[in-house]
Amino acid sequence: MSDLLHTPLFDLHAKLGAKMVPYAGYAMPLQYPLGVMKEHTHTREKVGLFDVSHMGQVLLEGTDFEATALALETLVPVDVLGLAEGRQRYGFFTNDAGGIMDDLMLANRGDHIFVVVNAACKAADIAHMTANLDGVSVTEVTDRALLALQGPAAEAVLAAFDPRAAEMRFMDVATLTLNGAECWVSRSGYTGEDGYEISVPAAQAEELTRSLLAHDDVEAIGLAARNSLRLEAGLCLYGNDIDVETTPTEAALNWAIQKVRRTGGARAGGFPGADIILGELANGAVRKRVGLLPDGPAPMREGVVLYSDAESDAPIGTIASGSFGPTVGGPIAMGMVAAEFTTNGTIVFGALRGKRLPLTVTALPFVPANFKR
């Protein structure tokens, strides 16, 4: 793993006994000695701390927020201009075929937009923005770590460092002083739990992480539990659930496209693939991402082909993400299925090791979200 990139917390992961794996070019903690199951449960019950420094942090700065927002709206089908200062929003870059190039979080920071993108896509995203955002400087932030503090006690933990943390609502962003470090904090995450994402100067990252971990309620959590948490929360993983072949409507992400960017809206269209995406918003897509609950105890993972019944030879979809859900207490999955099989309660069959095993199409999320609205 010598050619892998290190996050500013690499040495700390080793000291904590993490099992490190390659992920998107980085050496990342898969799990700690606590183990996936307990890490998952701990995050749902108390607080988990994740190193997500592999993700791309990018600053967009034009002449003013309005100019920067309007430029960004040419690449994403979301309402950037209407985002209030100090607020964050989910979005995605689309291509001319209406496919999703990456998903991202974007925040109005007053004089600039702060964007967080996926690690595996960040080089391409930055090149894409640099090439296409006229009059906007695109700067990757390379001197900061990114932490996620997630779980029902996250507010209590972080407010002890800076009481302003308690005043933030879901999807607020603010600059807080944590352990003397100037941190860019959002009240958001990737677990379905309340919590924060914290951009901290690299030089102060280990000290802040150690201070957070010193709290009795906080445990370090690895990528494996991050995946089972996000899957229970029904959240997409780029590369599994969404990719360049997947449109927003297929991905069941219509909610992320605000009215102002839709047909009839004041700034309708104007993003790559708009004709296709707006058409599907109006008429639906031929397939859609759904939750899938295996009826039996066997997990069904990505790549399992789905059929309408136990005998048919014609596939109707594929599992995109599948695992065991520790909070659900059984296997869970998400997948793309043909439109006629998307009604909750529909039974479909997955081909697993030569057998056809039933799954029930199920509303997402599997575990209700616990956000502070």
Add this chain to the structure above:
Amino acid sequence: MKFTEEHEWLRAEGDLVVVGITSHASAQLGDIVFVELPDVGTVVAKDDEVVVIESVKAASDILAPIDGEIVEINEALGDTPSLANDDAMGEGWFMKIRPSDPAQMDAYMDEAAYNALIA
């Protein structure tokens, strides 16, 4: 008790051989959430994929270490797959095989050799 390089253990029990995975393997796999065992009566050849272990993270195949017939499986793993974590070398056994060639066991490592392998 004998050990394979695939991190299985084999223990003679009368004329049967009990098979499971080592504590080392179970720790590497992490939390085991499902074990798919073969049907009793299945005739297996050495290196056939006979068991699938699912952890939260991934699925892993376990190969038959010897030729023979599956005569008993550990039904307790159905309700409590975590037995394969908590007592991998004991209550977490997978299956009992009636070997067609008991001498196949002799080729495997003893405990000292296995411990050296994983050291």
